[in-house]
Amino acid sequence: MSAAVRLRSTVSQAVGGLPRRFWWLWTSTLVNRLGGFVVTFLALYLTxxxxFSPAYAGLVASLFGLGSAIAAVGGGVLADRWGRRPTLLAAQLGTAVSTAALGFCQDRVAIAVTAFLVGLASNASRPAISAIIADLVPAEHRVRAYSLNYWAINIGFGVSAAVAGLIAAHGYLALFLIDAASTLACAVVVFVRVPESRPESRPESRPEQRPAGAAAAGAVAAEPPAGLGTVFRDGRFMALVAVNLLLAVVAQQGSTTLAVDMGLAGISAARYGLVIGLNGVLIVLLQLPLTRAMEGRSRTGLLVASSLLTGWGFGLTALAGGSAGFYAATVAVWTIGEIMAAPTMMGLVAELSPARARGRYQGVYSLSWSLASFVGPAAGGYLLEHAGGRAVWGACAVFGTVAAGAFLLLGRRPAPAAAPAAAGTPAAADRAADTVAAEPAASTAGA
Structure with a gap:
C-alpha cells in the first residue's frame, strides 16, 4: 500500500462518519481560536x-479565572434550560465586546474588572459546545469527536500564538481587536449553521434527529430531571473532577507563570510566542495519530501516564535557565501528556452525563478548569515572586505525581451499579462504561 493510500485511509478513519452539524461547530471553533490571542499573552502584556508586577498579572489572570468558574456552572445550567445554541451565541457576543473593551482599559481596577467579564463571557460557551457534541455524536464516536474538536482548538492556538508574538512587537491593541473579531465570526457560523441540539427540543419523528445513544424516541423524556445537586452528589464523577483540578492548576502555568518566568530570563515576547506555539503545533501533528495509538489501552494507564508527563514536564522547567530551546523541550513533554488526557477525560464526562443534564455535568467539569485558572495564576505568580521558579516547577511535579496516584486508586474502585429504573435510558447506556476503570479506552476510529 502506497504512502498516499495509507494517508487517505488514516484521514478517512479519523474524520469519517460524523454529522455535518458537528463539522460546522468544529469550523466555528477553529475560526475562534485562530484569533485567540488575549488569554495567552495577557500576563506578558501586563508585565x-x-x-505591572508579576503578582498583579497573576491577580488579573485569577479574576479572569473567577469569572470562568462562575460561567462554568451558570453556562451549564443555561445550556440545559435555555438551550445550547442561545447560550453559545450570547456567550460569544459577550466575549467579543468585553475583549475589545479590555484592549482600551488603562486603569488597574478597570483592567481587573474587564478581565473578570472576559472570563465570565468566554467560559459560558464551553459547557454548551461540549453538550452539543454529546447530543449530536453517537457514544461510540464521541472520543474521536472531542479529539477532533480539541485538534481544531490547537490548530488555531498554534497559529495564533506564533503570529501574535510578531503582532505584539508592534502594539498589543491589535491583539485584542482581532481576538474580538474572530469571536464575532465564530458567532456568525453558529447562528447560520448550528441548530439547537438539546434533546427535548429536537423532533422525534425523524430517527436521525433522535439523541445520540437513545434506544427510543421517548427515552430522554423518561429520564428524571437532574439538578446541580444531582451532579455534586455523584461521588465518582466529583472525584474525577477533583483530580482534574490538580492537573488543571499545573496546566495553567503554561499560559501565565511560564510567560513571566521566560520574560524574567530575558526571553522576548516573539520568542515566547514561538515556544508556547509549539504546544499547539505538536497537538496538530500528534493528536490524531496518538489518539489512534491509544485505542484499546487501559484508561487508568493513559491517565496515569498523562499526569506524570504533565507534572514532570512542567517540573523540568526549573532546569531551563535562559535557554529557549530547553523551554521548548519541556513544552513538548507536557504537551504529550495533554494530548493523552484531553479526549480521554472528555469522553468519560460525556459517558457519565445523563442526556437531560449534559450541560450541568459539562459545566461542573469545566468548573475544575475555571477554578484552576483562578487559583493557578495567583499561586504561580506569588511563588515565582517570593520563592522563585524552582518552587513553582517543583510544585507542578508534585501535583502531577499526586494526580497519577489518585487515578490509580480510582481505577481500582468498582463502578457503582446502575439503578434498575434507569435501565434502557440514555443515562444507563452512557453510564455503562466504568469511569476510570482499567478498561480499554473507547475506540476513536471511524466504524
Whole structure:
C-alpha cells in the first residue's frame, strides 16, 4: 500500500462518519481560536508592556479565572434550560465586546474588572459546545469527536500564538481587536449553521434527529430531571473532577507563570510566542495519530501516564535557565501528556452525563478548569515572586505525581451499579462504561 493510500485511509478513519452539524461547530471553533490571542499573552502584556508586577498579572489572570468558574456552572445550567445554541451565541457576543473593551482599559481596577467579564463571557460557551457534541455524536464516536474538536482548538492556538508574538512587537491593541473579531465570526457560523441540539427540543419523528445513544424516541423524556445537586452528589464523577483540578492548576502555568518566568530570563515576547506555539503545533501533528495509538489501552494507564508527563514536564522547567530551546523541550513533554488526557477525560464526562443534564455535568467539569485558572495564576505568580521558579516547577511535579496516584486508586474502585429504573435510558447506556476503570479506552476510529 502506497504512502498516499495509507494517508487517505488514516484521514478517512479519523474524520469519517460524523454529522455535518458537528463539522460546522468544529469550523466555528477553529475560526475562534485562530484569533485567540488575549488569554495567552495577557500576563506578558501586563508585565512587559504595561509594567505591572508579576503578582498583579497573576491577580488579573485569577479574576479572569473567577469569572470562568462562575460561567462554568451558570453556562451549564443555561445550556440545559435555555438551550445550547442561545447560550453559545450570547456567550460569544459577550466575549467579543468585553475583549475589545479590555484592549482600551488603562486603569488597574478597570483592567481587573474587564478581565473578570472576559472570563465570565468566554467560559459560558464551553459547557454548551461540549453538550452539543454529546447530543449530536453517537457514544461510540464521541472520543474521536472531542479529539477532533480539541485538534481544531490547537490548530488555531498554534497559529495564533506564533503570529501574535510578531503582532505584539508592534502594539498589543491589535491583539485584542482581532481576538474580538474572530469571536464575532465564530458567532456568525453558529447562528447560520448550528441548530439547537438539546434533546427535548429536537423532533422525534425523524430517527436521525433522535439523541445520540437513545434506544427510543421517548427515552430522554423518561429520564428524571437532574439538578446541580444531582451532579455534586455523584461521588465518582466529583472525584474525577477533583483530580482534574490538580492537573488543571499545573496546566495553567503554561499560559501565565511560564510567560513571566521566560520574560524574567530575558526571553522576548516573539520568542515566547514561538515556544508556547509549539504546544499547539505538536497537538496538530500528534493528536490524531496518538489518539489512534491509544485505542484499546487501559484508561487508568493513559491517565496515569498523562499526569506524570504533565507534572514532570512542567517540573523540568526549573532546569531551563535562559535557554529557549530547553523551554521548548519541556513544552513538548507536557504537551504529550495533554494530548493523552484531553479526549480521554472528555469522553468519560460525556459517558457519565445523563442526556437531560449534559450541560450541568459539562459545566461542573469545566468548573475544575475555571477554578484552576483562578487559583493557578495567583499561586504561580506569588511563588515565582517570593520563592522563585524552582518552587513553582517543583510544585507542578508534585501535583502531577499526586494526580497519577489518585487515578490509580480510582481505577481500582468498582463502578457503582446502575439503578434498575434507569435501565434502557440514555443515562444507563452512557453510564455503562466504568469511569476510570482499567478498561480499554473507547475506540476513536471511524466504524
Amino acid at each position: 512587559g508592556d504595561r509594567g
